[in-house]
Amino acid sequence: MSYVPSSWLPGGKPDPLIERRVTLGTQQSRLDGPDKVRGSSRFAAEVPMERLLYAACVHSTIARGRISEIDVSSAEAAPGVVLVMTHRNAPKMALPPPIGLANLKAAGNNILPVMQDPEIRWNGQAVAVVLAETQEQADHAASLVKASYESVAARTRFEDAKADARTPDSLMIERNRLKKGDVQAAFRRAVRSVDATYRTPWHNHNPIEPNSATIAWNGDRLIVHDATQMLNGTAGSLAKVFGIKETQVHVSSPFVGGGFGGKALWDYQILGAAAAKLAGRPVRIVLSRAGMHRLIGGRSPTEQRVALAADADGKLMGLIHHGFSVKPPHSVCDEAFTLTSRSLYASASFDVVQHTLDLDVLANTFMRAPGEAVGTFAIECAMDELAHGLGMDPIELRRRNVADCDPVTGTPHSQSDLMLAYDLGAKRFGWNRRAATPRSRKDNEWLLGMGCATGSFPYARMPGMSARITIDGDGQATVSSAAHEMGVGTATVQRQHAADRLGLPLERVTVRIGDTSLPFGSFAGGSSQTASLGAAINAASGKLASELLRLAGNDTPLAGLKVGEIEFANGGLRKIDDQSRHESFVSILKRAARREVSVSGESGAPLEMLKFSMHSRSAIFCELRVSEVTGEVRVDRLVGCFDCGRILNPKTAASQFRGGMIMGIGMALTEETLFDERTGRIMSASIADYHVPVHLDVPDIDVLWTDIPDPRTPMGARGIGEIGITGVAAAIANAAFNATGKRVRELPLTPDKFLFA
Secondary structure, eight states, X not given: OBOSOOSSOTTSOOOHHHHTOSSTTSOOOOTXXXXXXXXXXXXXGGOOOTTOEEEEXXXXXXXXXXXXXXXXXXXXXXXXXXXXXXXXXXXXOOOOOBOBTTBTTOOBSBOSOSSSSSEEOSTTOEEEEEEESSHHHHHHHHTTOEEEEEEOOOOOOHHHHGGGOBOOSEETTEESOEEESOHHHHHHHOSEEEEEEEEEOOBOOXXXXXXXXXXXXXXXXXXEEEOOSOHHHXXXXXXXXXXOOGGGEEEEOSOOSOOTTOOSBOHHHHHHHHHHHHHTSOEEEEOOHHHHHHHSOOBOOEEEEXXXXXXXXXXXXXXXXXXXXEOOTTBOOOOOTTTGGGTSXXXXXXXXXXXXXXXXXXXXXXXXXXXXXXXXXXXXXXXXXXXXXXXOOHXXXXXXXXXXXXXXXXXXXXXXXXXXXXXXXXXXXXXXXXXXXXXXXXETTEEEEEEEEEEEEEOOOOTTOEEEEEEETTSOEEEEOSOOOSSSOHHHHHHHHHHHHHTOOGGGEEEEOSBTTSSOOOOSOTTOHHHHHHHHHHHHHHHHHHHHHHHXXXXXXXXXXXXXXXXXXXXXXXXXXXXXXXXXXXXXHHHTTOSEEEEEEEOOOOTHHHHSBOEEEEEEEEEEEEETTTOOEEEEEEEEEEEOBOOSOHHHHHHHHHHHHHHHHHHHHTOOOOEETTTTEESOOSTTTSOOOOGGGOOEEEEEEOOOOOTTSGGGBOOOTTTTTTTHHHHHHXXXXXXXXXXXXXXXXXXXXXXXO
C-alpha cells in the first residue's frame, strides 16, 4: 500500500528514530481486538455495580415554551420505580462549561440549564428522568409521565432564519471573513466561471455504542463510567456542574464504541449523576436510538454558494465561498465549511465568509471532519463543474491550481504532495478509462460514470497532553495517559511508538489509557490525539534519559555522558556513536536500589502550526452506476490515496481510511436527518429511518498513501481519523454527473433527484 520511502524528511535531516525504527510503520493487530472478540471488554453500560438503578428519559414534544403541568403520579406508582426526577425536585446545578481550546478541562456541548426550570428550549429536551430496578420498568414508567406545555412561537425554519443571520468574527481559530484581491474584477475578466449553490442536510450521530454512562456517588466523590472522547473534560465539567473539586470526580472510559465527535458531555451524564444523588444509589443511563437523536447533537445543515473564475488555462482568478449553517448561542461548534476553500487551491483573489442561524434546536456539534466534510463537497463539485466547462480533465485542473504554499498567507507547507496522491490514485483506479463526455457509457439500464475529488483536513496537536513512562526492575516499560480508545488503535500505535523510542521489543511495553487517575489527556478530536500523545511520550522519554543517567552515577559505561550523547537501545542506554558504552535499565535500577523509575512529559504549545501550513490531503476516485429506471445510485468502486505524513501502522490506518470513506458513502447517498420545520421535531429518530450504509451499499474500497513523513510533527505523522470522509461525497456526486449528465447539488443523492432533476 505504501509507495514512497519514509526514511527521509523533506527539507531536513534524517530522523535517527525513523532510520532505526523496528515496529513503527509495520502492521500490528490492535491490542484491544482479542478482548472485544471474546466479549470481555467492559464498555460504559457494562460496568457492574451493586443496587444499580436504570434510567429512562421523557422528552418534550414542543420546541419552545414552558411546562405548565407535569403529572408523575402514575409513573411513581408503577412497578419497580424508585424515583422520578423533574425540574421540581432536581438538585441545584450550575451550567456546564463549554468545550474550547482555551479550557481543555471542559466538555460541554449544550450550554443550557439542565432540568433547573420549566423552560423548554428545543423539541426533545429531557423533562423527566425515571429510575427503576430494571430498564424495562423504567421505560414503561416513562411512558406514564404526562406533561402539558404553554407553547410560544419557535424559530425552526432555516430559510426564515437567514434574515437574522449572524456573521461571527471567527470560525474555530480562524478569522471568518476573508477578502484578498478584487474578486469582482476577476469574474469580469474570466474566460470561464461557475456560480452555484450546494446544500447539505442535518446529520445525526449513530455510533454502534449508544451514548451511555454508569454513575455512582461515594459520599461527595462522583464516579462515572462513561462513553466519552473527553475524559478530563468530562470530569472538569461535572465538577463545575455539581460544585465539587475536579479531584472528587473519577471518570473511566477504557473503550468507546465509536465517537466521531458526539461522545462528549451532554445532558444525560448530568441527569444521571443528579438522579443518582437523589436516589442514593448507582444509576445506569443508556440512551435509546430515539433518545440519542433528541439529546445528542449532530452536523448542521448548510447552504453554500461557491463561485470560481478561471482564465483560458484554467488558473483560478477568483474564488467566492459564502453560506449559512445553524449554530444556536448555546452551541459551541462551528460548522466551518469555508475553511477548506481558503487553504486548498491558489487563486488570485478570495471572498470567503459564512453566517450562522439561531434556531430553537438542540445544539449542533462536531461530527467527523466538521466543516471540511461538507465544505469539500461544495468546493470539489464546483471544481468539477469548472473542469467540465473548460473541457479539461478534472485532475489536470487541480494540478494547475494546487497551492505550493498557503494560498492566503504564503506560509510554507510543512509537507504536502497532493498531486503525487492523485498520480498514484489515478494509476490504481484506472482513471484513463474515464469517458470525458457525460452519459456516454451504459450497461443495460445502468449509466456508468467516474469522478474524483480532493479531501482535506488540517493538522492539529493539543497542548497539555501528558504521559508517564515507568521502567520497572525487570526492564518492562508502562506508558500511562488519560487518552481514549475509540476502536482506532490508539494504544496499539503508541505501544509501537514507545517501543521504538525506548529501544524495547513490543512485548516489553504496556500502554494504559482511559482513566482520569492517569496523567492528563486532551480530548480525542480534530485528528489530534496521536500527535498529541506522541509528543507527550517524546517529552517523557527525554526526561527518562536524564533521570536514568543521574541514577547510573559514575560507576557505569555511561559515566560523563550528557543526554544529547546517548540514545535508548537494547533495553537500556548507550552512547550514540559507541555501542560498547551501554547499560541496561535493569542494571541501572539494581545498582541504584530502585524498584522503578517514573517520569512524566507534556506536549507543549504546537508552534509548528503557526509557522507552517499543515494539512492532510487525499485524492478520492469513484466508479458508480445510476439506474435510468429507478434513479438508484450504486457505488461500484472507491479508491483513496492519502497524503497525511508517515503511516504508523498500515493495518489500523487502512481500517481508519476505509471507515471514513464508508461514512462518506452515507453522507453522499443515504444520511439525512428528517426535521419537521413546523414543530422542530426530528422524525427520523431511529436507524430504521436514518439510513447509514450497510454491507450492500459498500463496494470494494482500495486505500493507499504517499507515506512521506512530516518533519514538524511527532513521529512524522498527522492524524488520519477525519481525512477519510472528506472529498468522498463530492467524488460520488461528480461520478454521478459523469454517468447521467445531471448535476445534483444537494445531498443526499436520492433517486428522485436523478429521475426528476
